[in-house]
Amino acid sequence: MRNPLFPLFVFLGLVLLEIFGFAWVGDAVGALMTVVLVIVTAAAGLMLFRLQGFYHWRRLQQSLARGEVPARGLVEGWLLMSAAVLLLLPGFFTDAAGFVLLIPPLRRWAAAGILRRGMVRTRTGGPGGPPGGGTIEGEFRHHDDRPETPDDRLDHDDRR
Structure with missing residues (x-):
């Protein structure tokens, strides 16, 4: 069983790592250049994210138009x-992790790993799905664009 304080320790470790990174880079290039580097990496990363985000959104829409369930595409998104x-957070290690996720082959590899390990569960049955398997009972009514008339209501009430 995982320690409930584990996320706190991970967060504190990441903060300490970033502080170390700032000190190391600041010592090498100076404080002002360190701040400039953080701003430039954030701006460049956001620009790349915007370009790849539009491309990825278009791919998701095409998958949906073909009737496919884009599980990998959703995880990649x-x-x-x-x-x-990660790119918005100030720090060089978070920037490096963010840039790694912007590289399409590495992102596809990470998404495949997440799906393979079952870290994302679908609601179509099986573990994490509806109780009793993949069947959900319910009613279906088709509503067309025309307004409902009093006769339609009477017909519907008679069926119950």
């Missing part, structure tokens, strides 16, 4: 959003 967050 989540990874793209994670890259944007």
